[in-house]
Amino acid sequence: MKPAPFDYVRAESREEVLAQLHEHGDQARIIAGGQSLVPMLNMRLAKPGVLVDVMQVASLSGIEASDAGIRVGAGVRQATLLDWAGRDPRLPLLAKALPWVGHTQTRNRGTVVGSIAHADPSAEQPLCLLTLGGSLQLRHRKKARSIPAAEFFVGMMATARGDTELIESVTFPAAQPGAGYAFGEVARRHGDFAIVACAAVATGEGIRLGVGGVADIPTVRELPLPGASDFDDALNQYAWDLDARDDLHASARYRRELVRRLGRETIEEALRCRN
Amino acid sequence: MPKLSAHLRHTVALTLNGRKVEGLAEPRTLLSDFLRHELGATGTHVGCEHGVCGACTVLIDGVAARSCVIPVQAAVGREVTTLEGLGARQCPGPTQQAFIDCQAAQCGYCLNGMVMTVEALLRRNPHPSEQEVRNELHHNLCRCGTHVEILQAALRAAQLRADSRGAGNLAAEAGECP
Numbered sequence: 134m135k136p137a138p139f140d141y142v143r144a145e146s147r148e149e150v151l152a153q154l155h156e157h158g159d160q161a162r163i164i165a166g167g168q169s170l171v172p173m174l175n176m177r178l179a180k181p182g183v184l185v186d187v188m189q190v191a192s193l194s195g196i197e198a199s200d201a202g203i204r205v206g207a208g209v210r211q212a213t214l215l216d217w218a219g220r221d222p223r224l225p226l227l228a229k230a231l232p233w234v235g236h237t238q239t240r241n242r243g244t245v246v247g248s249i250a251h252a253d254p255s256a257e258q259p260l261c262l263l264t265l266g267g268s269l270q271l272r273h274r275k276k277a278r279s280i281p282a283a284e285f286f287v288g289m290m291a292t293a294r295g296d297t298e299l300i301e302s303v304t305f306p307a308a309q310p311g312a313g314y315a316f317g318e319v320a321r322r323h324g325d326f327a328i329v330a331c332a333a334v335a336t337g338e339g340i341r342l343g344v345g346g347v348a349d350i351p352t353v354r355e356l357p358l359p360g361a362s363d364f365d366d367a368l369n370q371y372a373w374d375l376d377a378r379d380d381l382h383a384s385a386r387y388r389r390e391l392v393r394r395l396g397r398e399t400i401e402e403a404l405r406c407r408n
Numbered sequence: 409m410p411k412l413s414a415h416l417r418h419t420v421a422l423t424l425n426g427r428k429v430e431g432l433a434e435p436r437t438l439l440s441d442f443l444r445h446e447l448g449a450t451g452t453h454v455g456c457e458h459g460v461c462g463a464c465t466v467l468i469d470g471v472a473a474r475s476c477v478i479p480v481q482a483a484v485g486r487e488v489t490t491l492e493g494l495g496a497r498q499c500p501g502p503t504q505q506a507f508i509d510c511q512a513a514q515c516g517y518c519l520n521g522m523v524m525t526v527e528a529l530l531r532r533n534p535h536p537s538e539q540e541v542r543n544e545l546h547h548n549l550c551r552c553g554t555h556v557e558i559l560q561a562a563l564r565a566a567q568l569r570a571d572s573r574g575a576g577n578l579a580a581e582a583g584e585c586p
Binding site: 140168183184236 | 412413414415434435436438458459462465473474477478479482484525528544546547
């Protein structure tokens with residue numbers, strides 16, 4: 134349960150990070166909070182040649198609010214964003230979802246961007262980014278690009294990040310006036326990976342329901358209002374379209390039922406939260 | 409920052425329980441192993457080595473963290489507090505005293521994690537409810553089943569800390585013997 138040997142770079146600038154990624158490609162791994170990566174290193178599920186520590190890079194450590202949304206840098210710990218969202222009303226979905234992420238100790242170290250980069254299908258932060266219609270800011274030595282969350286998650290723990298790209302930040306759209314946001318999760322224990330996680334946004338235009346823990350990637354879909362005659366069918370269709378599988382934690386049937394029940398509850402909660 | 413080679417031991421400087429210390433370690437060395445083997449601070453225990461059991465809990469800059477999933481280089485320059493920093497055998501700190509008073513240990517393997525997690529909680533919430541204590545300790549595993557006594561110890565620790573503050577007895581809280 135000890136890692137294989139790796140070189141270590143405690144980067145002091147973004148340029149240093151990018152240079153290391155450029156030089157080492159898929160042999161380099163970014164380490165931020167390490168709460169997903171280091172367990173993998175300890176179990177030798179990952180054996181990178183170089184770890185590039187981004188936590189000293191000042192330009193990656195901020196939360197910036199602008200017209201584009203709330204931009205969260207690669208070095209922002211989950212506890213920091215949770216604290217921010219408790220004081221600032223512009224990220225209500227994150228305020229509700231982050232308490233479900235791991236526990237105090239993992240949130241003290243783990244980063245928001247790190248969890249999104251890891252892209253576990255049951256993870257809460259990727260689901261929130263997708264449901265809100267957020268984006269990621271990627272950069273390698275030659276070029277920067279912004280990619281919508283909907284294009285980033287491509288498969289089970291697989292993303293559109295290139296081997297030499299750093300995720301500099303993710304941007305969450307700020308809460309729209311009058312919209313309601315809700316989050317719900319069923320897990321075997323609070324803080325475990327979700328069996329099913331639901332994130333709902335209710336606006337004047339309608340409902341968006343994001344679901345994690347079922348398919349290989351988080352998904353989001355627009356649905357009718359719960360009172361509409363086609364709501365039950367639409368939600369049931371969504372549950373089936375996720376192609377749930379039986380596994381160690383839950384049966385496919387149980388997951389579908391959770392999507393229907395937890396999905397409805399989360400949507401109703403979002404509607405109640407509209408102001 | 410120069411690249412630290414995988415196969416060499418490099419200087420690691422940090423503050424341990426209020427004192428500046430240094431040691432040598434390969435980059436792959438975990439903070440838990442560095443504390444135990446290089447610095448001789450064996451209060452920190454190693455259980456699962458993937459962050460789920462909590463036995464390895466320490467404080468980093470005052471907040472709880474799992475040292476088994478922190479490569480030692482990530483702790484360079486930080487203030488690390490371990491069990492040893494809460495008090496000495498001759499004069500335990502209030503949190504440790506509470507665990508002794510409540511006999512909240514059987515094999516003792518989870519004990520470091522329980523004490524350090526309670527300490528972290530009390531530093532930010534000096535008067536937690538029982539449910540708040542339960543929530544905080546939810547992810548610290550104990551296999552002997554001393555949960556009831558641990559819960560009692562946590563609540564007693566809050567009381568002892570409040571008492572020692574009231575008496576102005578901060579030296580005892582810091583673990584310094586009179």
